[in-house]
Amino acid sequence: MxxxxxxxxxxxxxxxxxxxxxxxxxxxxxxxxxxxxxxxxxxxxxxxxxxxxxxxxxxxxxxxxxxxxxxxxxxxxxxxxxxxxxxxxxxxxxxxxxxxxxxxxxxxxxxxxxxxxxxxxxxxxxxxxxxxxxxxxxxxxxxxxxxxxxxxxxxxxxxxxxxxxxxxxxxxxxxxxxxxxxxxxxxxxxxxxxxxxxxxxxxxxxxxxxxxxxxxxxxxxxxxxxxxxxxxxxxxxxxxxxxxxxxxxxxxxxxxxxxxxxxxxxxxxxxxxxxxxxxxxxxxxxxxxxxxxxxxxxxxxxxxxxxxxKVPIVPCTSCGYCLPECPQNIAIPGIFEAMNNLLLYGNKRSCSFTYTWNTRLQGKGVASDCIECGACEAVCTQHIAIIEELKRASDMFGE
Ligand code: SF4
Ligand code: SF4
Incomplete structure (x- = not known):
């Protein structure tokens, strides 16, 4: 029809x-x-x-x-x-x-x-x-x-x-x-x-x-x-x-x-x-x-x-609304997933793999690729300070 x-x-x-x-x-x-x-x-x-x-x-x-x-x-x-x-x-x-x-x-x-x-x-x-x-x-x-x-x-x-x-x-x-x-x-x-x-x-x-x-x-x-x-x-x-x-x-x-x-x-x-x-x-x-x-x-x-x-994690729900806004094609929720797993469980090896899998292995940008344009924060359903959290992720995973 x-x-x-x-x-x-x-x-x-x-x-x-x-x-x-x-x-x-x-x-x-x-x-x-x-x-x-x-x-x-x-x-x-x-x-x-x-x-x-x-x-x-x-x-x-x-x-x-x-x-x-x-x-x-x-x-x-x-x-x-x-x-x-x-x-x-x-x-x-x-x-x-x-x-x-x-x-x-x-x-x-x-x-x-x-x-x-x-x-x-x-x-x-x-x-x-x-x-x-x-x-x-x-x-x-x-x-x-x-x-x-x-x-x-x-x-x-x-x-x-x-x-x-x-x-x-x-x-x-x-x-x-x-x-x-x-x-x-x-x-x-x-x-x-x-x-x-x-x-x-x-x-x-x-x-x-x-x-x-x-x-x-x-x-x-x-x-x-x-x-x-x-x-x-x-x-x-x-x-x-x-x-x-x-x-x-x-x-x-x-x-x-x-x-x-x-x-x-x-x-x-x-x-x-x-x-x-x-x-x-x-x-x-x-x-x-x-x-x-x-x-x-x-x-x-x-x-x-x-x-x-008692455990401070990033409150990302993986809704994905930020993704099409990012000029750097950064895997924002994927990075937060790895970050939260690390904050909650402390398994660096496994979480580093998750980080790489969610970013480079999918052809997407890593946390340090952020140019701080703020487009993602304007649409984030959870009002996350994405730019600051990505800096933290970059420190945690080294890229
Ligand atoms: S602030 Fe960073 S993560 Fe957010 S849309 Fe801009 S480049 Fe992408
Ligand atoms: S818009 Fe916010 S809650 Fe949704 S995936 Fe992006 S960072 Fe996570």
Missing amino acids: TDSNYKDMEDSMTEDNTENRTAGGIGSLVDNVPKLGFGLMRLPRIDGGNDIDTEQLKEMVDLFLSKGFTYFDTAYGYEGSEAAIAEALVQRHPRESYLLATKLPAWKAKTTADAEQMFWTSLERTGAGYFDYYLLHNLGADRTHTFDDFGIWDFLAKQKQSGLIRHLGFSFHDKASLLDEVLSKHPEVDFVQLQLNYADWENPMVESRKCYETARRHNKPIVIMEPVKGGALTTLPDAAVAVLRKANPKASLASWAIRFAASLDGVITVLSGMSNMDQMRDNVSFMKDFRPLDEQEQEVIVKARIEIE
């Missing part, structure tokens, strides 16, 4: 369709969606390369659906993701058997037409016909105004009216005060998507708790992203691991993080960026018959957080 076909479809949608697709109202969002969602940013790759492993993705999709889960979260900007989910999900399963979310990054567009075109492109790439959840992608900092500049709020409200969007929301990477501002200005949004994890609950750079409480104050259902902090909460300091293992020797470290997020009131679902079948099997095992953390388990989380906070 072409973009113009979709535009024709928009024109022909009836009021009845709109009512049908929004049946159940906002209150049903929290109760009717299973608490584990499939985040499609870090898809399985063939031999660790760039090509998406579509066959493995099909197996993951099938397992996910067979266990009763329904929510899939992609984005216009996740390279190859919308096309991959079209092949692995949309073309293989009945449309009513799953919920599909995607996102529009207006801050990447140069004109209104470019920004609007992202919506039509996502519809065409996925072949989904309509989106159950549609998000303005990554509001925060200088990005927020671009959605106003290009009239995207009104444009998407129109698509919702026509039935091409069931629920309209936005994903957010900034402080609670700005979230409050946006929600006050746009009370019409159906939900918000927040980065939230137990380690950053009180972290002033992320403000997980404050953002959560702000969304709740505005009575907005919440989709949670990065509950495992880009995988970082599976590589905890020994003291934190000991706390969690002592409480439950069988539970995976990811399970503590995902169950913490899913236990919060008002949560629609918790997105886990599963990259292979092993991660999928682990996640569905403890989320299939989801049980919220009890009081004792909540205390265990607090103790683990205290241990984590």
Whole structure:
């Protein structure tokens, strides 16, 4: 189907369709969606390369659906993701058997037409016909105004009216005060998507708790992203691991993080960026018959957080937003991954290999290549002082 076909479809949608697709109202969002969602940013790759492993993705999709889960979260900007989910999900399963979310990054567009075109492109790439959840992608900092500049709020409200969007929301990477501002200005949004994890609950750079409480104050259902902090909460300091293992020797470290997020009131679902079948099997095992953390388990989380906070690491979630901005092609998150591993575990040999693998062996720049232009810091979702951290990395790894 072409973009113009979709535009024709928009024109022909009836009021009845709109009512049908929004049946159940906002209150049903929290109760009717299973608490584990499939985040499609870090898809399985063939031999660790760039090509998406579509066959493995099909197996993951099938397992996910067979266990009763329904929510899939992609984005216009996740390279190859919308096309991959079209092949692995949309073309293989009945449309009513799953919920599909995607996102529009207006801050990447140069004109209104470019920004609007992202919506039509996502519809065409996925072949989904309509989106159950549609998000303005990554509001925060200088990005927020671009959605106003290009009239995207009104444009998407129109698509919702026509039935091409069931629920309209936005994903957010900034402080609670700005979230409050946006929600006050746009009370019409159906939900918000927040980065939230137990380690950053009180972290002033992320403000997980404050953002959560702000969304709740505005009575907005919440989709949670990065509950495992880009995988970082599976590589905890020994003291934190000991706390969690002592409480439950069988539970995976990811399970503590995902169950913490899913236990919060008002949560629609918790997105886990599963990259292979092993991660999928682990996640569905403890989320299939989801049980919220009890009081004792909540205390265990607090103790683990205290241990984590004793180790100063770079709070990078590997979102990758900084990468296309860097004129030196520096592997910023890859460098922070090596750096954090070294800070947490002190294994210089292994971490030096990770550093080289993530940089030179991928044809990318090292920390000392930084020319301090600041382009990466302007888009960093975690507000990291990247330039200073790269200097530290250069000292640690000698280049
Ligand atoms: S400040 Fe350094 S790392 Fe950041 S974009 Fe500029 S050159 Fe790249
Ligand atoms: S440095 Fe910031 S923008 Fe870059 S990958 Fe890490 S969190 Fe994302």
